[in-house]
Amino acid sequence: MSRVDVKKTYKLYIGGKFPRSESGRSYEVYAAPSGRSRSAAPKFLANAALGSRKDARDAVTAARAAQPGWASATAYNRGQVLYRVAEVMESRRPQLVQEVRDAEGLTPAAAESVVSQAIDRWVWYAGWSDKYVQVLGGLNPVAGPYFNISASEPTGVVAVLAPQESSLLGLVSVIAPVIVSGNAVVVVTSAERPLPAITLSECLATSDVPGGVVNIITGKAAEIAPWLASHRDVNAIDLAGAAGADGVDWGALEEASADNIKRVLRPAGDGADAVEPDWTQTPDLSRLTAFLETKTVWHPKGR
């Protein structure tokens, strides 16, 4: 007697839990064409939850609730927790490699390399947790007997449109810099390549990241992004995933973001064109600094 396969249900990641979409919808995810299979019909991979605006709303509520606690954890502790995520990703390497291969149509060697880079990228950002304040903050010279100190603080709740093409390396490159400083994040994944994001959420759920710090919604950016852009309880939005997303006008999203003066990180590219950057390049601190505020404190110096 043959065994019946136990198929995995891919769900959302909101507030540390894995709910189905509030809308009850799902959509089919197919493998990217590659190598010999390029001419054949695309391979069916899984059904993923098709997130709705209400899922996004719930995710923002969860993120808002989790953010103060995460921000008040010590920098050292946040670094440790994020490093733990990299450890768990390493332990799931074969699964991540397979999913990246399927999603992006890569060779096994290329997929291995992408997963290695993604884990390294996570560690790179984790290492910044107790360093960026020293690099970015400092003692300001002022005309008076005062210490004048500037220190970075997280912006709050950040919405992120994850890259459409790079399903893991790109995803890590947009999530890690946001949360390392103590922000909470609501991520809308790549529409066609959501599975590595869900696996990443399973890594997050099993590595001491408090529920609600990272919330992952699979689905279409065109449907969800306008609600996040206009959401008054979202403090910043990263539009990286507007590049190559069907029906997403990032200019309109930036306009909607103006209502509550959100910080907006525009997608790469010139003018109205959004292009996806080359995520294999070694990053600088710009994605981290984009979601920081500066608090300046005056203190009497005495003599």
Add this chain to the structure above:
Amino acid sequence: MSTTTDTAIDATARARDLLGVTRLTNQALTTWLHGLPGVDQVGCEARAAALGTRSIKTTSKKWAIDLAISMIDLTTLEGADTPGRVRGLAAKALVPDPSDLSTPRPAAVCVYGDMVETAKKALGPDSGVKVAAVATAFPSGRASMAVKLADTRDAVKAGADEIDMVIDRGAFLSGDYLTVFNQIAEVKKACGDARLKVIMETGELVTYDNVRRASWLSMLAGGDFIKTSTGKIQPAATLPVTLIMLEAVRDWRVLTGEMVGVKPAGGIKTSKDAIKFLVTVSEVAGDDWLDNHWFRFGASSLLNDLLLQRQRMTTGAYSGANYIADDSPSTAY
């Protein structure tokens, strides 16, 4: 509806008439209350759950949100209540949403007796927002009758429009219904023109049958409102308990022609929850109760969620806590 009245009547005489006895004894009350049909627990919970699945959208939702706001008894009942905090709550009741002055005002501000004067002064004479005071050794109700009556008279004298009393659950649970009856009837007399809400503290009554009996006993003794909870005990206002109370007021109206109000209090935090209650009111008691004279929510954080939803429907964008006036409300209610 025309036969409804809030005016004080001789509760004992009426109870004798209704029970068909010449002298109101504990035994007569026990026979009558235990003769009420038992509550089908599974059926009641299933019905409450089913009523909670109704989809209320767009214009109906807008209407329901405004109605729910107008039904709130905005509450702060903390040991740490200060006059400033009560004034803050009153200011919020007067202008719930400074960004949208078309927002209706809640029905009342609910405070401890010693804060009535402060609340009354902050609300002014013609705001339409009433002041409700908890009395009779709230929340436990463990005090002598003299203390309970003094507590009530104090609040009424300070200008309270409504009195929220607690029943003696100890007496009720030990079967001493006559004591509970007499206490409610006496407090009702002490209320004068103020409306009396009778808190049954359903979380301590153990069974649904007891909730039904306590509801009937409270109405029989002259309560103008039956209220679920103090908000200090969990579980507080659940939908099944409120459903049983709504059935009781409906049946009471059939029996006597009088309407009695219902007030679930405690644990109702979201607009979604509030709308479930409104659906239940409409389906069980009838639309006559969809008015803040007959139905109230005892809540504090509920108002903020209703305001968020209201802003969402007005502006088309999801709103956040930064856009709601912070009155630092009590979370216990």
